[in-house]
Amino acid sequence: MNTIDVSALIERQRLRGFALWLIVWCFLIVLIDGYDQVAAAFAAPALMRAWHTNAAGFGRVFGVGLAGVLVGSLLLGFAGDRFGRRRTIIYGSLWFGVLTWLCSYASSLEQLTLLRFLAGIGMGGVVPNTVALVSEYAPAARRATWITLMFSGFSIGAGGGGAVASWLLPRYGWPVLFTVGGAAAVAIALASFALLPESVRFLIMNGRDAHEIRRIAARLGASDATETARYVIDDEPSVRARPSALFQQGLAQVTPLLWALFVLNSLALHFLQNWLPILFSMGTLEPARAAQAAMMFPVGGTVGALVLSRFVDRYGVRVLLFLAVSGCPIAASLGMPMSTVALFAAVFASGVCVIGSQFALYAVSGMIYPTRLRSTGVGSAIGIGKLGSVAGTVLGGVLLSMQLSIGALFSFVATVLVAIALLAAWFGVVQRGRRRAASGARVQGAVE
Numbered sequence: 001m002n003t004i005d006v007s008a009l010i011e012r013q014r015l016r017g018f019a020l021w022l023i024v025w026c027f028l029i030v031l032i033d034g035y036d037q038v039a040a041a042f043a044a045p046a047l048m049r050a051w052h053t054n055a056a057g058f059g060r061v062f063g064v065g066l067a068g069v070l071v072g073s074l075l076l077g078f079a080g081d082r083f084g085r086r087r088t089i090i091y092g093s094l095w096f097g098v099l100t101w102l103c104s105y106a107s108s109l110e111q112l113t114l115l116r117f118l119a120g121i122g123m124g125g126v127v128p129n130t131v132a133l134v135s136e137y138a139p140a141a142r143r144a145t146w147i148t149l150m151f152s153g154f155s156i157g158a159g160g161g162g163a164v165a166s167w168l169l170p171r172y173g174w175p176v177l178f179t180v181g182g183a184a185a186v187a188i189a190l191a192s193f194a195l196l197p198e199s200v201r202f203l204i205m206n207g208r209d210a211h212e213i214r215r216i217a218a219r220l221g222a223s224d225a226t227e228t229a230r231y232v233i234d235d236e237p238s239v240r241a242r243p244s245a246l247f248q249q250g251l252a253q254v255t256p257l258l259w260a261l262f263v264l265n266s267l268a269l270h271f272l273q274n275w276l277p278i279l280f281s282m283g284t285l286e287p288a289r290a291a292q293a294a295m296m297f298p299v300g301g302t303v304g305a306l307v308l309s310r311f312v313d314r315y316g317v318r319v320l321l322f323l324a325v326s327g328c329p330i331a332a333s334l335g336m337p338m339s340t341v342a343l344f345a346a347v348f349a350s351g352v353c354v355i356g357s358q359f360a361l362y363a364v365s366g367m368i369y370p371t372r373l374r375s376t377g378v379g380s381a382i383g384i385g386k387l388g389s390v391a392g393t394v395l396g397g398v399l400l401s402m403q404l405s406i407g408a409l410f411s412f413v414a415t416v417l418v419a420i421a422l423l424a425a426w427f428g429v430v431q432r433g434r435r436r437a438a439s440g441a442r443v444q445g446a447v448e
Helices: 006-011 018-051 055-083 085-103 109-137 140-172 175-195 200-205 210-219 243-247 254-281 287-315 317-333 340-368 371-401 406-447
Strands: 003-005 230-232
Touching: 003 006, 006 200, 006 210, 006 230, 018 055, 018 085, 018 109, 018 140, 018 175, 055 085, 055 109, 055 371, 085 109, 085 175, 109 140, 109 200, 109 340, 109 371, 140 175, 140 287, 140 340, 200 210, 200 371, 210 230, 243 254, 243 371, 254 287, 254 317, 254 340, 254 371, 254 406, 287 317, 287 340, 317 340, 317 406, 340 371, 340 406, 371 406
Parallel strands: 003 230
Antiparallel strands: none
């Protein structure tokens, strides 16, 4: 009986064929997820007029929807480690697709709020499982790059919602935004039954579906993938898939630090993302110019994430430290007088640092946990990070109500980035200690 080391096959993968198809398909899945997460925001102006409600009412819709994403990240992250990434992604997409489609039939704010919470559960479960799935097929040296390429679909889907809304809303009204998003999610989920592979690492480590393992091994380049072959993963520790394992076997400090980084970076990101247009319009910029300046933030983030992904592969959490340290003076400068060109450049650079850090955190979280815990680990970090998203959105209103200066508000963001830099440095020290301990254990095992 020949033995095939599937981890060695994965390490030889290049971005073509099977790997390229996997990334493209997961890109499409998270693109629809990103669109559906912001669909309510783009429908809100039309719904406020149709239902004669105000922005405060829709604040509840957004907040409750975010709570659903938090619940889904935690629950379906754990489900992915128990039942498989593929199954969780497919049924999570079906779930939020149907519920997003049902939003088009909502007739009150209460109905929409409930539907957005339920849809958010499915939305929250898709991201950690796609991150886990792609990371488990990626060579270690290119894992961050592959995750970033895949997850850029989420940003494009969220940003593209504005283009879809501007085209469809005047012609068909607000329900079409939910109909399109829901139908697309259901369609891609149904197609995924045939087109989305399960993680071969998950299959081997859980003793599932020998025929599928053999088929995937052949697609990964195993010329001797036969029915009698034995398939192994030689680079994984043995860990049971349970939430308490996130704090065991060297993870006792890693998991809380990762959670704290997600919370703080999500706080800074959502503070800037939600309040930049208002803060700039409070200054000397006209509303249209303020909106244009604010748009440079997500543009810089997407460009920065793609450019920096190779550095995350090579330097890991040190990239987070660099981005946080660089972002401190940039964020503080946004409250200072400067030319329009300089402001656009500063906002672009702040997007590179803050949104780029968020992409890097997704990649790092997919790299530090073993297969049996990967969806649980990524899902818990994303879910806990939503607390920072809520805090960033709410704090903007609180700080504005205190009538602080624009400079003081941006200094607050710079202070958050200082805290992120300190945590990233601590995280790096802990990770180096884990690697040394693991290396020592391997040497000891070889001697024995």
